Amino acid sequence: xxxxxxxxxxxxxxxxxxxxxxxxxxxxxxQMLADLAFADLLLLAPLKDDPDENLLTLGQIRPLTAQTxxxxxHVGTALLxxxxxxxxxxxxxxxxxxGRVDSRGVHRAAxxxxxxxxxxxxxxxxxxxxxxxxxxxxxxxxxxxxxxLFKMISEGAFPYAGVEGGEPxxxxxxxxxxxxxxxxxFASPNAVAxxxxxxxxxxxxxxxxxxxxxxxxxxSSIDAGKPSEAEVEIGGEVIxxxxxxxxxxxxxxxxxxxxxxxxxxxxRDRMLLYKDAVIRxxxxxxxxxxxxxxxxxxxxxxxxxxxxxKIALDESVTRIRTIAFVHETLSxxxxxLVDFDEVIRGVLRMLEDALGLVERDIKTDVRGxxxxxxxxxxxxxxxxxxxxxxxxAEHAFDGEGGTITVALERRESALHIEVEDNGVGIAPExxxxxxxxxxxxxxxxxxxxxKGDIEMHRNGGTRVEIxxxxxxxxxx
Numbered sequence: 468x469x470x471x472x473x474x475x476x477x478x479x480x481x482x483x484x485x486x487x488x489x490x491x492x493x494x495x496x497x498q499m500l501a502d503l504a505f506a507d508l509l510l511l512a513p514l515k516d517d518p519d520e521n522l523l524t525l526g527q528i529r530p531l532t533a534q535t536x537x538x539x540x541h542v543g544t545a546l547l548x549x550x551x552x553x554x555x556x557x558x559x560x561x562x563x564x565x566g567r568v569d570s571r572g573v574h575r576a577a578x579x580x581x582x583x584x585x586x587x588x589x590x591x592x593x594x595x596x597x598x599x600x601x602x603x604x605x606x607x608x609x610x611x612x613x614x615x616l617f618k619m620i621s622e623g624a625f626p627y628a629g630v631e632g633g634e635p636x637x638x639x640x641x642x643x644x645x646x647x648x649x650x651x652x653f654a655s656p657n658a659v660a661x662x663x664x665x666x667x668x669x670x671x672x673x674x675x676x677x678x679x680x681x682x683x684x685x686x687s688s689i690d691a692g693k694p695s696e697a698e699v700e701i702g703g704e705v706i707x708x709x710x711x712x713x714x715x716x717x718x719x720x721x722x723x724x725x726x727x728x729x730x731x732x733x734x735r736d737r738m739l740l741y742k743d744a745v746i747r748x749x750x751x752x753x754x755x756x757x758x759x760x761x762x763x764x765x766x767x768x769x770x771x772x773x774x775x776x777k778i779a780l781d782e783s784v785t786r787i788r789t790i791a792f793v794h795e796t797l798s799x800x801x802x803x804l805v806d807f808d809e810v811i812r813g814v815l816r817m818l819e820d821a822l823g824l825v826e827r828d829i830k831t832d833v834r835g836x837x838x839x840x841x842x843x844x845x846x847x848x849x850x851x852x853x854x855x856x857x858x859x860a861e862h863a864f865d866g867e868g869g870t871i872t873v874a875l876e877r878r879e880s881a882l883h884i885e886v887e888d889n890g891v892g893i894a895p896e897x898x899x900x901x902x903x904x905x906x907x908x909x910x911x912x913x914x915x916x917x918k919g920d921i922e923m924h925r926n927g928g929t930r931v932e933i934x935x936x937x938x939x940x941x942x943x
Contacts, residue, residue, distance in 0.1 A: 472525060475543060479523045480515030482587050489582045492626040493590075494526050499636045499711075499725075503613035505533035505606070506594030510580070511546060511554050512587060520548040520555060525588065531639065532609070536573065536593055553577035557589045563621050571595060581623035590620065608644050608653040612723050615713045624714050627694045636709055641726030647719050649676050649686050658726045664704040676724075685710055689722040698729065705733045757791035782857070782905065785821055789814055789853045793846045805845040807837045811873065814853055822860050828868025829860055835875040837882055841938055847912045848882075848935065854905040855886040855931055863890025863929060880937055881919075887930040893923060 469477075472490060476482040490510065501508050510526035527542050529535040548555055553564040557577035566575035575593045579586040602610075619625035641657035654662070654671035662671055665680040676686045681699045688695040688710040696709045707727045713720035761784045768780040792813050793805060815831045818824065824831065840848070852873060859871045874885040899910045913921040919935035 471542070475523060475525045476512065478514075479512040479525070482512060486582045486585070486587045489580070489626075490525060490588065492628065493580065493620070494528070496626050496636055497526075497528050497590075498531070499638055500613060500616055501528045501530040501592075502532045502638045503609045503616070504592050504594060505530055505609065506574070506592040506613075507535055507537045509537075509541065509546075509591045509593075511551065511589050511591060513558060514545065522546045522548065522551055522554060522589075530594065533594055536595065551577075551591065554589045554591050558586060561586045561621070563617065576617075578617045579621050581621055583623065590617070592617070604653065605655055608642070608655075609638065612642075612644060615715070615720060616711075618715055619713070622715065627711075636711070636725050637727070638725060640728070643671065643676075643724040643726060644721070645676050645686075645689060645724060646721045647713075648721075649689075650674070651676055652721075657728075658724075661706045661726045661728050664728060664730070665699060665701050665706055681708070685724055688712060690719060692719065698733075700733075703730070704728070705730045754791045754795045757787050761787045761791070781821075785818070785853060785857060786850060786908075788817060788821075789849050790846060792817065793842065793849055803842050804839040805842055807840045807845050807848070808833070808875065810845060810849050811852060811875070814849055815856065815873070818853065818856055818860070822857065824860060827860075827864075829864060830868075830870045831856065832870060832872045833875065834872065837875045837877045837884075840882075844917065844935070844938060847916045848884075851909050851912050851917075851933065852884070852886065854909045858903075858905050858909075859886065859888040859890065859929065863888040863892075865891050869928075877937075882933075882935045882937065884933040884935070885930060886933075887926075887928060889928040892925040892927060893929045895925070897923065897925075 470491075472494065473487055476487050476490070494510070497508055497510075507530065508526075508528045509524055511522040512525050514521050514523050522545065524541045524544050524546060527537065527540065529537065546554075553566045553575060554577040556564045557579045561579050561581065563579065564577045566577075568574055573593060573595045575591065578590045578592065580588040580590055616625055639657070641661050642653075642655045643651050643658045644653040646652050651671050651674050659671055662679065667679050671679070676682045676689070679685075680701065681697065684695070684697060685708060689712045692712045692714045694709070694711055696707065698705055698707045700706075705728075707729045709725040709727075710722060711725070712722040764780050764784050764787070768777045768784075771777050771780070793810055812833055815833065819831065822829075856871055856873070863869065863871075869889050872885075872887045874887070876883040899906065902910075910921060913919045913933055913935065917935045919933060921934075922932045924930045924932070
């Protein structure tokens with residue numbers, strides 16, 4: 468399915484797939500650009516074959532470090548050429564263009580977006596960053612970094628390939644600016660605080676980047692012109708550092724290092740992993756306990772003389788093994804979701820062995836798919852299908868072979884399941900109240916626990932239709 472950006476590029480026309488991919492990479496990191504420039508950014512492309520040279524807005528981002536000048540969403544709208552002279556000049560000349568500062572103190576500039584030998588789009592940056600007041604060292608450092616990155620965009624050197632993956636970079640967490648010599652020329656207060664976490668108590672500004680903890684790897688990334696991201700942990704403190712090298716005309720111009728204290732994030736991650744491991748271990752132990760109970764019931768059944776009692780215990784064993792199969796699947800999963808299609812196929816294999824279906828020439832066939840379900844739905848639903856298949860295998864074929872088909876369908880708000888056999892068919896006077904224990908269990912699970920509907924039809928054989936609402940949707 469095409470993204471909004473791809474649809475807009477198709478509307479503009481004359482934009483090839485490589486350029487669309489470049490725009491995707493740019494928009495993955497341009498929150499950082501907007502924050503560094505204290506400016507709103509618009510990505511504009513010329514409308515093909517438009518005699519008025521109007522531009523289409525492909526994307527828009529607002530700064531988190533300054534007041535936005537664009538409270539409305541302009542994505543997908545046309546910008547008249549008369550209101551974008553800088554953008555048109557940037558497209559024609561393939562060079563950055565500055566507009567006049569208006570009476571409000573709004574600065575406007577247009578930066579060509581180069582992809583290979585072409586300039587298919589332009590970024591308009593518009594902001595009112597300082598309002599005539601004195602610029603702080605942090606603001607000056609931000610603006611300097613923004614200017615370099617915009618120059619790289621105009622040369623086609625930024626954004627880097629692969630930067631679209633992961634969390635977008637954020638400058639507010641902490642930032643260090645590094646010169647081409649490797650000297651740290653600026654460190655924000657948050658970057659200094661993060662350095663303290665790593666036992667760096669010297670003044671960062673003026674230090675060589677290689678001198679700080681993990682610094683050689685950071686400098687290697689800048690020197691090679693390859694962005695990187697790594698974490699350093701000392702004494703339980705975890706600091707994430709993301710390197711954005713500066714490259715102009717192929718030369719090393721230093722870079723910036725985005726710094727973030729992720730100690731609490733990693734602590735929560737470890738807690739979640741621990742809880743996940745505990746939950747999976749619980750499911751594993753529940754499965755083992757259920758299997759033990761099933762084994763005890765089988766042993767008890769062998770000591771009974773009553774055939775009716777043996778049958779009742781065997782049916783209980785099958786139900787317990789079905790529940791155990793769901794818990795076994797959960798013990799191997801990384802969430803509380805179960806691959807229901809896998810569960811049902813496993814349950815049918817278990818029933819084939821337990822009921823001797825192959826020897827009786829009874830085949831089972833699963834069609835369609837439901838995919839993942841919460842355990843609270845998967846467990847009772849797997850029990851329902853176990854009972855229906857077992858009931859069909861025992862009563863539908865009157866000593867002859869046949870086929871039991873399970874059809875699975877996931878609809879928008881509900882599950883639709885059919886269990887059909889080509890046997891002798893149910894009795895015309897069938898009623899749920901007068902049915903055996905297995906079918907009464909089926910009816911109660913579907914209507915009471917799953918809040919669904921179940922109907923049984925005679926159509927040569929027997930077809931059972933089940934409709935169950937998906938979690939989050941109202942019951943029928």
